[in-house]
Amino acid sequence: MTFISTSQLDELDLQILDILIKDSRTPYLEIARICHVSGGTIHVRMKKMEDLGIIKGTKILLDMPKLGYDVCCFVGIYIDKASSYTKVIEQMSSIKEVVELHYTTGDYSVFAKVLCKNISDLQDLLMNSINTIDGIQRTNTFVSLSQPIDRNVQL
Template sequence: MSAIQNPQLDELDLQILDILIKDCRTPYLEIARICHVSGGTIHVRMKKMEDLGIIKGSRIMLNLPKLGYDVCCFVGIHVDKTSSFTSVCDDLSKINEVVELHLVTGEYSLFAKLVCKNISDLQNVLMNKVNTITGIERTDTLISLSQPIDRNIRL
């Protein structure tokens, strides 16, 4: 594990995070056994990291193609003016196919990750949902062909 620049975390906290990054379903008692501490210690450390906002929850990882979502794409979004950002982000958050949204530097104002069932679905989402939002000047879409790396950061 590398040194994390957070004085509120120690090596035990980092070890707990490393275990959970590998498998977030690892039971606290198993983590305690691996770390050579009590289960209560793990509960206290987890609560501390949740209170600090380091752990924001847990999620299930879905195999989207097996659920019928065969298209993943990234949409670079040009917003017409700075005052439009909040309303554009609010409107994008209401589109189920938008699974991530980033405020970015460079050519675009925002960068969104979308998942759709197929190309026809993507076309519908872009034309009838995304590009109709007031404040969006234009978009550029990049379709993902594959995802050779899918992981959390390594501590």
């Protein structure tokens, strides 16, 4: 992982990022108006931050329950040995319900965020997909009842 020196970003860069965190669809000319600079300046700054890997793309945020995915849960995964890690990650990557995967410290080797349509689908996913992966010793599942906070990091 490459860390970005704070000297590579100035106040304008941080202001641009703050605007985009609030609404990533803000047009460059609107950002320029807010920042009191030209649209070209915003374009150059955006390109610089993309080249540095600070901006890695844009995403659409979906309301998953409205699309029929009513169960969000977190699965703590115990991997049997460190040498199984890469193989487990590769196989977990092919499971579409796994939307995030974190290599962690503490009780679990890996922590996964999973979205399913219902509890029956979750049970099937655990029994027939996740727990059948070679290298996974066992899992521990936590169902999310609600998500009262959902935000990006504030700069």
